[in-house]
Amino acid sequence: MLTKFKASNAITLLIILITMFAGASVAYASQAPEAAAGAAETAEAVARHAWWYWPLILLILSFVLGVFAVLAGVGGGVLYVPIVSGFLPFHLDFVRGAGLIVALAGALAAGPGLLRKGMADLRLAIPLALIASTCAIAGAMIGLALPTNVIQTLLGATILGIVAIMIKAKKSEFPNVPKSDPLSQALRITGVYHEPTINKDVSWKVHRTPQALALFVIIGVMAGMFGLGAGWANVPVLNLLMGAPIKISVATSKFLLSITDTSAAWIYLNNGAVLPLMVVPSVVGIMLGSFIGVRVLAVTKPAVIRILVITVLSVAGLKSFLKGLGIG
């Protein structure tokens, strides 16, 4: 159903939501004199906005992030958390909670299409997901237990690290895997997919599975701790370490997030760090943005967008890092 969703439908839904917010603004304006009379005339009250102001900002910002995420080939969560926590007034606890639901919704929406086409591989994903989702629980619990400034600093450092990975990491279309390792043989992690660019069915297998499982411990902890999607780490491990073809790696990574983020999302949900007023506009905005992004992709230069995203992420990462240290 979602895969058949058209760009025009996405735009219509966005218009409906913005109209809804606009309608609420009219209702709010009509009640404003009473509210203002009732409220204490303090500086705090003056600084406040109508309830829909920040959710509307989140909807629009998430929509833009959704478009850019697709164009830059990154997950929405990795852009959402540093940018929203760095530039908007929300506390990092709620941003991470919302970021996880955003990443989860995106992964759940992409999952069916990727699985049906055989691009996301269930046998490859299941063992890695078990490690990542278990460790994401630990990461989420650590993340909610540590002081905000520590998490903010670590988030900034992580984002700067992700920028480095985005700049330096190479991709391998069809990595050479001379022999699959005993563990992946035992688990029968292998497959075939059709590669339209060469019009051939490509067989693939993987190696270094134990090392990959070890790395997914770290990936899971970081995903839970910072509320980021972990595609930036999943793909290099699947592609460069295990030797899965890049398309299988990207698709399986996206699907993996739906499992990793589920466990971490529950920890944030059960700890009260999920506010619907933040989550719903963010999820809707980023999903509509990604629908549009897929269509815009055909007529833009991804390299330019990629540089722009790397620059914005660098600024957001640096801001988060300095904010955590009490400098920013």
Place this chain on the structure above:
Amino acid sequence: MAPQATEEQVLYANILNKGMAIGLLGLIITFIIYGAGIIKPVIPLEEVQNYWVMPVADYLEQTGIHAGWAWLGNLGKGDMLNFLPIALLSLLTIVCYLAILPGLMRKKDTAYVVLVIVEVVVLTVAASGILGSGGH
């Protein structure tokens, strides 16, 4: 060997597709109910901005909201109603895993049966709230 999605993958995809569509639709409908003020929320809409600037522990303390599954007992409130589709989306993976389990058992795919059962246990424990709730 022709490329094709396995039986489990197709089943998983079909459930995920339906669940995601229902969850997303639910998310939009419950948010409209909340935003339009059709059902009164626990925290008035205008006041939420006072709380999202503070750590979650302070938010819970100041609002008196109970974390965990307490929202389930407050579905008559506009804000709490939104947790229903959020929980549905967060439960989808467990449902999909449970759905592919019989097929794996039929094929005597012991390793994956064990992996799937352990994953279901892990996600259920995370969802249950027994790992603690209430913020910092």
